[in-house]
Amino acid sequence: MLHTILKFVTVLTFIFACQLDATNKEVIKFAAIDWCPQLCGQQKDQGYIIELIKKIYPASEYQLQIDFFPWSRAIKVVRNGQYHALLSPAKYEAPDLHYPINPAGNQQMCFFVLAENKWRYTGVQSLAGLSIGIAADTSIEELNQYFLENEAQFQVQPYLERYVAQNANKLLKHRVDTFIFTRNTTVLELSKLNLDDKITIAGCVNAEMVFVAFSSHPDVKREISNYIARYDAEYPSLVNSGWIQSLYDKYNISWDVSSHDK
CATH class of the missing domain: 3.40.190.10 (Periplasmic binding protein-like II)
Incomplete structure (x- = not known):
């Protein structure tokens, strides 16, 4: 009986620890569209842009919430500050958002x-x-x-x-x-x-580059500044290590990431 009680307490402790860990992580909310192979909704392969943001904002530090919308709706919820970032426009598509220096990919x-x-x-x-x-x-x-x-x-x-x-x-x-x-x-x-x-x-x-574009709404200004800084700090090392090029190769994307104009 004592063994059973101890086992139950151990399980509850583990669950509580997991919940506590989750609450301590910073939540970043991304609005996306089903746009495979860039962004893949319910498919096995997530899409190369989703894999990229998960690499830049790892699960050990962040909790990523990625919700899928029609494109015009996705732009709107980021624009009004309901979501932190949009996956993944060319600059002309949402010029009022904030853009990091580095792209997420390209489109033609x-x-x-x-x-x-x-x-x-x-x-x-x-x-x-x-x-x-x-x-x-x-x-x-x-x-x-x-x-x-x-x-x-x-x-x-x-x-x-x-x-x-x-x-x-x-x-x-x-x-x-x-x-x-x-x-x-x-x-x-x-x-x-x-x-x-x-x-x-x-x-x-x-062809034109596409980006992880961040909300310009004043209510999320502080968070956005940190997220953009993180993106631009992590991206060059992923290029230099060959990780991003390998990611594009996995999805048969023919783009030499090292050639993009910063």
């Missing part, structure tokens, strides 16, 4: 068309007369100004995990001529949908 927006379509993107002039699918609040780099001046050409919809599937369906039904989205994610999703032989890349805009 590409046009996708039906395989039999011979049209190719060769610059702004090649877009004349096209109906183009696009996700709300996303940056299309050098074409951002064109979008603002020619919004009638674009079919805008919220970015949800169904975005690629929905726009692929629009292509198949000839409801759009092309849609534009990030290369890595779209290629992966088209393969899952068994559409990689029916839909192809028709050209891309310039």
Whole structure:
């Protein structure tokens, strides 16, 4: 009987110690989108950006809360201070947030068309007369100004995990001529949908870096300053050790991290 009681007390002590340890850790709240292979919701591989932030903010010191939203909603909850950081915009997509010096990765927006379509993107002039699918609040780099001046050409919809599937369906039904989205994610999703032989890349805009972007809300100013300092202190050593390049290689991301312009 005494042995049973002691065993029970030991278990309770362990549980209490774990709870106490958890409460002592600083909680960082990240708003994210399901954007594999960068950010993968419920899949086995977390996505390279989630692996990166877990390396920079280790479980021994921090408790990371990562919640998934539609893209426009994710921007909003970080902007208003409900969440500390956004995973992971190009600067044009949320210019009012605070950015570390170092990026989290890169993205390249590409046009996708039906395989039999011979049209190719060769610059702004090649877009004349096209109906183009696009996700709300996303940056299309050098074409951002064109979008603002020619919004009638674009079919805008919220970015949800169904975005690629929905726009692929629009292509198949000839409801759009092309849609534009990030290369890595779209290629992966088209393969899952068994559409990689029916839909192809028709050209891309310039690649742009994406970041872990932090809230500029005054209520979280002190914490954000510390989180950015931590990010920029840890990132260079991960580059120099080869850890980040190995991470990109794991996810088949073809980007030489050492070449990015700080």
